Structures are given as C-alpha cells and as structure tokens.
Amino acid sequence: MKTLLDISTEMFKYIAFLAAQLFHIFCICYCGQRIIDHSSETLLKAYNGLWYEAPIEIRKLLLLVIRRSIEPTRLTGGKVFVFCLKGFSTIVHTSTSYFMVLSSVN
Numbered sequence: 680m681k682t683l684l685d686i687s688t689e690m691f692k693y694i695a696f697l698a699a700q701l702f703h704i705f706c707i708c709y710c711g712q713r714i715i716d717h718s719s720e721t722l723l724k725a726y727n728g729l730w731y732e733a734p735i736e737i738r739k740l741l742l743l744v745i746r747r748s749i750e751p752t753r754l755t756g757g758k759v760f761v762f763c764l765k766g767f768s769t770i771v772h773t774s775t776s777y778f779m780v781l782s783s784v785n
Contacts, residue, residue, distance in 0.1 A: 707762050714752055718748060
C-alpha cells in the first residue's frame, strides 16, 4: 500500500512535468507570435518610410518587400498548427476540457 508521502511525491512529479511541458509550449508559441508581429510591422515600416525619395531601384525592392509582407510569416508545425499565443490558449483550453471529461468518467 502506498503511503501519503509516496502519493504526494508522485503527484509532484506529474505536476512538475506538466508545468515544464506548458512552459516549453509557451516559449515556442511566444517565439512564433514574435515572428508574426515582426513580419506585420515590416509592412507598415516599409510603407510609412520615405520610399518616394529613394532611387527607383530601392523603390522596386521595397515593392517586393511590401508584397511579401502582406501575409505575415508564421511558424507552423507541419502546416497544421500555427505557433502563436492564440494557439497556446487553444492548447490549454482543449487539454483542460479533455482532462475534465476524463476525470468525470473516473
């Protein structure tokens, strides 16, 4: 029979593992969000600059940058999941829902 100390030690291991995994996923999603934000800012900065005073070669290059920045760059997982803060909240919400369903079954 397990003692209370054994049960609490095992529970601490599971909680520590869960916290580490959530932190790891949060770090990846935060980096993905930073990439999306930086890509979105590139469009605004390229357009709001003094592009009309630049030489024609620079204007052509800025046009390519603006066209590419219309859709922000994203960090994806197998083209299935976009790593961003909204995705992180979806992961937490969905996993919490699954946990509640499984705990209500037992």
